[in-house]
Amino acid sequence: MKENILIIGGGIAGLEAAGQLLKLGYNPIIVEKSDHLGGHVADWNRLFPDMSPAEDLVSRLIAASSEANIFLNTEISFVNRLKDSWNIMLSNGISIITRILLFATGFTLFDASKKEEYGYGVYNQVMTNSDLEHWFNTGQDERIPEEGPAAMGFVHCVGSRDEKARNPQCSKVCCITAVKQAIEMKQKFPEAMIYCFYMDLRMFGKKYEDFYISAQKDYGIRFIRGRVSEVSENIEGKLVVKAEDTLSGKPVKVTLDLLVLMSGIVCNQQTCKTAGLLSLPIDSDGFLKSRDNIADITEAPREGIFYAGTCTGPKTVPETLAEARSAALEIHNYILNGM
């Protein structure tokens, strides 16, 4: 009989791991809490740095894992430890007996309304990176005027590197996402003046630096080093954004029609709950704690439990996919050698 492997989460990590495990001859079972596969990436429009459609990637992953058992709108209710396996009870009443669990539970997008000074949920013209991607996909958002904004801004590090918001870590992908979205907006509205307010620009990945230079050279996007301190509304209903231009050491003020907040990657509270059911430790950054953060990032300290993707910390799409493949291989080795 084919070995059951329970994958928690049907985002790109879960799908990629399921596809690989199917190829290796196992029986992956995906449990997904939402009503669709692909997770956050399914809600995105295009992916940096090559502007490839997110939809293509997700549909390819779904096609490769179509033979897996997939339960949508399902969560894990409780877990019983048997002699050398677990009995997992799902919210749809089905119980699964498995020796192996793979966490591909992903992350939660930081709730931008917690940073009240940025005015998300207070002013009509403030939106998040995810709202903007939704608009790229659907073209529907009242916050974006039909003729486009005359001036708009991006605020980097919203809920990232922010101890007060209890997320001291860098979310890794927002810098480049802001540059990507700024370029996309400039392509749609060439007349718009676009500002990016940043603390540092962390352009670590392949071709990111080229992307950043192109944003300045080819698209004229203006980068201002300084964290936005305050957003308010003037009498015409436009946004007045204040920051310090830390390069010149002077405060700056600008009036904008649209402000996009780059919400960061934070740990998924539900993951922590499920991890609690299995007595798995949480790392100091709030994400799941791996056996070793260098050599065994895809393994939990407990035997038979594996991790893939952003449940252990912020990651890019290619990093997540590579980790999912690596986790599938670790599972294969574990089944063959019992280690």
Added chain:
Amino acid sequence: MDFGFKISPSSAVNLDNVDLTLYNRLLEAEPDICKCIACGSCTASCPANRFSGMSVRKAILNLQRGKEKETARMLSNCMLCGKCTMVCPRGINTRHLILSICKLYKEEAK
């Protein structure tokens, strides 16, 4: 009326009122200007900096913030030694850039 004190003008830059016509003309002549990452290598290597506060990084930034006079004043201290060009990690020909800025502003002053 003399209160014994006066209010100093705000040092804040209002980006809404910045006139970038001249800066955009400079961009056409010197497209590399936007490659500047404000690392400060030019300032650190500048022999005039100690005495006059000359800094190519600040000169570029002042132009972007519409403070053209400050840039012109600063550049008058440059000795065109070219050390900043040597150290620039982005390969910006800063010496050439300084000359271009001076030329543009001279034209403007006429």
